[in-house]
Amino acid sequence: MAGKLVEVKDVYKSFGEQSVLAGVSLEVNETQNLVIFGKSGTGKSVLLKCMVGLLTPDKGTISINGIDVLNIPLKEMNELRKNIGFLFQGAALYDSMSVRENLAFPLIRNFNFTQKEVTQKVERALDMVSLSHAIDKMPSELSGGMRKRVGLARSIITEPMLMLYDEPTTGLDPITTKEISKLIRDLQQELKMTSIAVTHDLICAQIIADRVIVLNDGIILFEGDLATLTSLDDPFLKNFFSPEYLEDNYG
Amino acid sequence: MTSDSTFEQIRKFFNIIGALSLFTHRFFMNVLKPPYEIKEISKHMYELGVKTFPIVSVTGVIIGVVLTLQSLPIMIKFGAEAFLPYMVTLSVIRELGPVLTALIFAGRVSSGIGAELGSMRVTEQIDAMEVSAIDPFRFLVVTRVIATTMILPLLTVYVDFLAIGGGFFASYISMNTTYDLYMSQVVEVVKFGDIIPGIGKTIVFGFIVGITGSFLGYTADKGTEGVGKASTTSVVYSSLLILIFDMILVQVALWLWPVN
Numbered sequence: 001m002a003g004k005l006v007e008v009k010d011v012y013k014s015f016g017e018q019s020v021l022a023g024v025s026l027e028v029n030e031t032q033n034l035v036i037f038g039k040s041g042t043g044k045s046v047l048l049k050c051m052v053g054l055l056t057p058d059k060g061t062i063s064i065n066g067i068d069v070l071n072i073p074l075k076e077m078n079e080l081r082k083n084i085g086f087l088f089q090g091a092a093l094y095d096s097m098s099v100r101e102n103l104a105f106p107l108i109r110n111f112n113f114t115q116k117e118v119t120q121k122v123e124r125a126l127d128m129v130s131l132s133h134a135i136d137k138m139p140s141e142l143s144g145g146m147r148k149r150v151g152l153a154r155s156i157i158t159e160p161m162l163m164l165y166d167e168p169t170t171g172l173d174p175i176t177t178k179e180i181s182k183l184i185r186d187l188q189q190e191l192k193m194t195s196i197a198v199t200h201d202l203i204c205a206q207i208i209a210d211r212v213i214v215l216n217d218g219i220i221l222f223e224g225d226l227a228t229l230t231s232l233d234d235p236f237l238k239n240f241f242s243p244e245y246l247e248d249n250y251g
Numbered sequence: 252m253t254s255d256s257t258f259e260q261i262r263k264f265f266n267i268i269g270a271l272s273l274f275t276h277r278f279f280m281n282v283l284k285p286p287y288e289i290k291e292i293s294k295h296m297y298e299l300g301v302k303t304f305p306i307v308s309v310t311g312v313i314i315g316v317v318l319t320l321q322s323l324p325i326m327i328k329f330g331a332e333a334f335l336p337y338m339v340t341l342s343v344i345r346e347l348g349p350v351l352t353a354l355i356f357a358g359r360v361s362s363g364i365g366a367e368l369g370s371m372r373v374t375e376q377i378d379a380m381e382v383s384a385i386d387p388f389r390f391l392v393v394t395r396v397i398a399t400t401m402i403l404p405l406l407t408v409y410v411d412f413l414a415i416g417g418g419f420f421a422s423y424i425s426m427n428t429t430y431d432l433y434m435s436q437v438v439e440v441v442k443f444g445d446i447i448p449g450i451g452k453t454i455v456f457g458f459i460v461g462i463t464g465s466f467l468g469y470t471a472d473k474g475t476e477g478v479g480k481a482s483t484t485s486v487v488y489s490s491l492l493i494l495i496f497d498m499i500l501v502q503v504a505l506w507l508w509p510v511n
Contacts, residue, residue: 052382078384092379095371106383 005030005162005194006051011060013046020046021057022218028194030161033185035209036198037229039240042215044198045089048164051196052084053077064162082110085160085193089167091151093139099126100135103154110158125153128190129183145176149183156187163188165197169204181207214240267488274466278396281389288394295398303359303406310355311410314347315339315417323425332426336436339418344441344449345504348411350497353456356403357489361464364395365485368468369478377469392469396461403457404450411449444508452500456493463489 006028013021020043028034038044049055051062053069062069067080093102103122107113113121126132129149139147148168155163168184169177181204188195188208199205205212205226212229214222216236222229229237318339326332368391371377380387415437422428464485471477 049378054378054381081382081384084382086379086382088375088379090374092375094376094379095374106385109385110383 003030004028005032005065006196007061007063008047008051009061011047011050011057011062013043013050013055013057019218021050024060024215024218024220026213026220026223028196030194031188031192033188033195033197033208033210034213035205035211035226036196036213036215037200037205037240038198038215039200043218044215045166047215048086048166048196048198051164052081052086082158083161085155085158085163087148087151087155087163087165087168089170091139091147093142093147093150093154095139097139098135099131099137099139099142099150102139102150103157106154106158121157125157126150128156128187129153145172145180148172148180152180152183152187156191156193159191159193161194163193163195165195165199167199167201168197169199169201174203177201177203178207180204184208270470271463271466271488274469275462277388278393278462281386281393282397284389286389288390291390291394292397292401295395296402299360299398300402300406302363303356303402306355306359307352307406307410308413310351311348311413312417312420314343314351314410315414315419316421318342318347318414319418319421320425323421335422335426336418336428336433337440339422340415340437340440341445343414343418344411344445346449346497346501348414349407349449349453349456350493352407352410353403353453353460353493354490356399356406356457357460357463357493358486360399361460361485361489362482364399364461364464365468365471366478366482368392368395368465369471369481370468372469372471373474373478388469392465395465396458399461399464400454400457403460404453407450407453442508448500448504448508452497452504455496455500459492459496460489463492 004027006026008024008026011021011024012019024043024047026034036044036047046055050057051064051069056070060070064080064084067076069077069080072080093099094105097105100122103125104118107118107121122135123132126135129152131146131149131153134142134146134150139150142150152168165184169180172180184195184197184204185208187193195208197204197208209226212222212224212226213220214229214237222232222234222237232238319335322335322338323332326335326338368377371391377387377391380390419428419430419433422433423430467481467485467488471481
């Protein structure tokens, strides 16, 4: 049986007077794909950012691969970060660098690969997201979906053990949403990664989730599989998956 | 109400200065740590130099021409027109060249750095660097501040030459002064104690431009409004700090190299 890779215990986070996370606890096993559902502003992205040390929780513990990420020096945190991929909501591609340079950047900075190895890895990662033809384009020349794919290629180029996706399909049309979600699922299977995705996108969750958590007002409202979630009688959850809601969000 | 808002603005100004001081401290804690990012520093120096080159060229010539044309009638009135090259050269080298170049550099470069880093902050590019185990402060801030600190003295020397040339041109048009006479007076008057303080303070000004733009961009609030604010406030704060430090450095220079 796969061991626990991520363990979040009783995490609290507030910004001024506003409480965003109010005692969140969760576990993710190796090679499992967890999807965290919730309305906008319920602290999903904050939770992901706490996991990689971009934000510090007010209270609680977070461990990844047995390492307490909140109590390690920056040097050790950076070693851990080399094994974590993070796909940002807007892909966060470096504007001043071409697609090739974006992908090569973490490899050149953090590893001792030769130029030939770097080129091979960049080409392979772009091939996996079907964007080999865009290798010399600048981020400003890419569409929203292409940017997400390049962001995904950059995140997986180091073959991390854990992938974190922050709203991977937000702002994309339903067809591209499906494509990106399938791509995420295929890459996870191929590279045998563990993943946590935060989203409010049902299509994306249906494709990639092994397990689902629903976050509302900073607490976990539901934990289980997607089929159970969609059949529950809870008024909030019913409303969340109601035809009106789905129509408003997905057309 | 007015006094409250004035008080609030003063409080905000000192808050920013306090945070800028901590940011500067962070810079000095990181500047000597490897890797030294020579390639990135050279890239920024080239870009900043090229970006500012046309505007400082025009400024340099105009400083010399205007200073000569404005001063000439007064010098003639006192029968001191022979001292015109002396006055123009010293004014340019000790004060006008360094300060005007720095102010133009601040307007062009500090706002650019503020907008660029602000935009990177807002679009999570800085966060992306951090989660990739790359120190964004060293890669983005330290390299830019070193580049501005190194490039401004070079631009100032260039502007000084152009301003003296502009002064000669205006003098030639107005009084038919020969090149040899003008330049012999320039060479005669310029002393080591005039060049060092003038160029020396541009190192401080270059640092101010880089660190202020970087600070306001790097700490920009979320949203496009934050980017615009970082860009405009970078110019305001760096210009103000240049003038304040100029006042201090002039006193220091006069104490170290008094004018005979």
